[in-house]
Amino acid sequence: MPATSQSNPSRGRRTFRMLAAAITLASAGALAAALPADAHDSKHSRPLPSRYQDVQLLSFNDLHGNLEPPSGSSGRVTELQADGTTKTIDAGGVEYLATHLRQARQGHPYSVTAAGGDMVGASPLISGLFHDEPTIEALNKLDLDVTSVGNHEFDEGAKELGRLQNGGCHPTDGCYTDTPFEGADFPYLAANVLNEKTGKPILKPYWVWKKKDVKIGFIGVTLEGTPGIVSAEGVKGLTFKDEVETINKYAKVLQRQGVKSIVALIHEGGFPASTAYNYDCDAPGAGAGISGPIVDIAKNVTPAVDALVTGHTHNAYVCTINDPAGRPRMVTSASSFGRLYTDTTLTYDRFTGDIARTAVKSANHVVTRDVPKAPDMTQLISKWNTLAAPIGNRPIGYISADVPNTGTESPMGDLIADAQLAYGKQLDPETDLALMNPGGVRAGLTYAAKAGEGDGVVTYAEGFTVQPFANTVNLQDFTGAQVIQALKEQVSGANAAAPKILQPSSGLTYTLDLTKSGADRVVTDSIRLNGAPIDPAATYRVATNSFLAGGGDGFTTLGLGTNDLVGADDLAALAQYLTAGSSATSPIAPPVPNRITIVQ
Known part of the structure; x- marks a missing residue:
């Protein structure tokens, strides 16, 4: 891929006319390739943007309100060593997750952070006692941009999920502090969760991230089988539709809006052949690599979708699974409880508006506890622990x-x-x-x-x-x-x-x-x-x-x-x-x- 080729010559009309006099315009792509590496817009004396722009996608899933470092095996990950042995590493805690994400964003002006659902629900006391308001506050501070819903987002029903999105005091417990709960700064996406009466999604089905002339669409779904793993009261009045059909539907909607780079956030997952977070399931001899529900989903989601961020199974994997056109596509999951985050590079092509799939790369990283704690997260945890202490x-x-x-x-x-x-x-x-x-x-x-x-x-x-x-x-x-x-x-x-x-x-x-x-x-x-x-x-x-x-x-x-x-x-x-x-x-x-x- 000509990673240094330049793009969008129309922004410098004078340069365009000079070149047009010298060459035959076969296509815009041919023209872009002809531009020198230091091409400038002579009218405004500024460099033209590169044809290709790397976009950093940071992602995690299944946090489940684990603000404090999880204990026992829930707070460790397995790392595969070069000699084939494994070791365990203590991991997790939102104070450390915040530091890792902030460090990862440095030097990446084009960076977006997404999640694969189950941010709340089945949470420890510090969050669960307050109906997960503390976790939403923490996610706001983490600069989370977007997440799909997971099955646990419905533990307390659709109305409570709406409150987490939009804010307001709890209907029975009231306000826990002098400052009213403001809700999530980021959108929860629920494309395949419909109101039985209206037939419409209960929350936004998709969201578009924009940075200058770069835009990437996100579609969020939870597993269709959510009603079988959530209390009947939690999903009352809701219909859960097929994941693939829903994603394919909204991919077309995004394309009609001119959004050709698309990421699916899917709260459904798979089972890798190894429990090590850094296991290479694409390596020769890796065996089955990954199995489970996400495999069939990935094989059938439209090729218009460029990457899949998944969750639910609490496993760690970074794998490629061929789309229906036979092209490899990245599928990732970052374990659970904030122990890992995934760093994916999506190479955006300004000519096509799409992701150059051959340039996508991804890896899971451990949220180690050997970095400084984020002070704002420490303060948040202290505030809520003080409120919870008399009970806890x-x-x-x-x-x-x-x-x-x-x-x-x-x-x-x-x-x-x-x-x-x-x-x-x-x-x-x-x-x-x-x-x-x-x-x-x-x-x-x-x-x-x-x-x-x-x-x-x-x-x-x-x-x-x-x-x-x-x-x-x-x-x-x-x-x-x-x-x-x-x-x-x-x-x-x-x-x-x-x-x-x-x-x-x-x-x-x-x-x-x-x-x-x-x-x-x-x-x-x-x-x-x-x-x-x-x-x-x-x-x-x-x-x-x-x-x-x-x-x-x-x-x-x-x-x-x-x-x-x-x-x-x-x-x-x-x-x-x-x-x-x-x-x-x-x-x-x-x-x-x-x-x-x-x-x-």
Whole structure:
């Protein structure tokens, strides 16, 4: 590519006429190539712009309100070394993210920052307690230009998302500070999220970034399957359309407006062959490189789109996937929780108004914690922590060791299920069992002391990090046959390709045979409740959260329960269980994850 060729000779009409007398004008491109490297507009004595302009696209995704550095594995990334080994690096924290982004922008006058959704939702206490106003404030300070919506942007419904965009005090909690909440300085894009009544997008479908004569359009979508992973109340009155059809539709709209450089922000992702953030999935011998839903999306999105910024799966990758015309196209994701950011160079061609695809380059970078903290972010965190402290620092229980959120059956998942069973029995002594969805368990509990507490103390803030969704604990009646069917739905139907293993309360046991396929992986004859086989004809009282009670995560059978009883929120149930069942001298031990026997 002639990266030093000059462009737009019409801006210097005198130069244009002189050249026209000497050569035959075959095309504007031929003329541009004929201009000398130091071509000037002689009338105004200024240099003509280069034909090609590098535009820096900085991007990240799935921040989930993690303003403070995330702890444990959530605050580390894996780096592939030259010798093939790996090492882990502590990463994340908005104070460091701000510094890295600001440093990355230096020397790049043409720079735009975009995000791939889930900026908020499932957030730690410092943000979630205040309905994520602190995160929006932080994103404004980060100079975020645009983001797509993600599924978690709908945790509190479309009206609350509109408030985050437009500002205003919370309808029930009011204003948290003397300064009214102003909302996001950047547009949330929701091209494929329609109001059922009007059939129109609930927020802007696209946005155009402009810098002098350079313009790039952004189209934002979330995954079409959002209703299956968000509470029914959160998506009430909304329709979610196909990602590819929507992007292709608005790409045509942008083209009709003269915008030919287009980036799609897609809250859907893939699964790279390596967990290392710097794994080269395009390298020879890299194998499958990347798999998952984003592959089919990328293969079918119109070639008019020049790059795809993705998210949702919390993975890190920078890959090329061929578009429908067979041309390689960049597809990126920057992990989650602000641990990485992606730096992509888009080479804009002023002659065509399009991106020169052969010049696109991209890489993920670690948000290391060895750089100075951004003072404005430190001040923001301090302000909100001061407001949250009276609630967040309150002890709610004691543990004797770490309660990790790892494995097919996790100790943390078992503990939550036990808490919901105990709470269910308080509401109705006939409650038999509890089931907890794994995606609702956002972290484990750490034994080591944090500032202001001792070893083994569990604070409300820590509990909030584990269960931030404010789901209610619901009781419903199911037949034994329905309980068996629900367990089989863990590994079949919508969950066949990516199983979602429910966390069982104490007393429920069964075998999961991974050598088999589909629903057969749940061994029916092995299912026991307190040692007795589940009776298909009997009625069982089951405690779940409101998300599962609505059939979420592909558990359609759990949406068919009867004799509903809605209790308090699930965090309150966990706090009550820890408070009643532990003390400083008698802490709760982590449950042994032996309720599911796994055959491999």
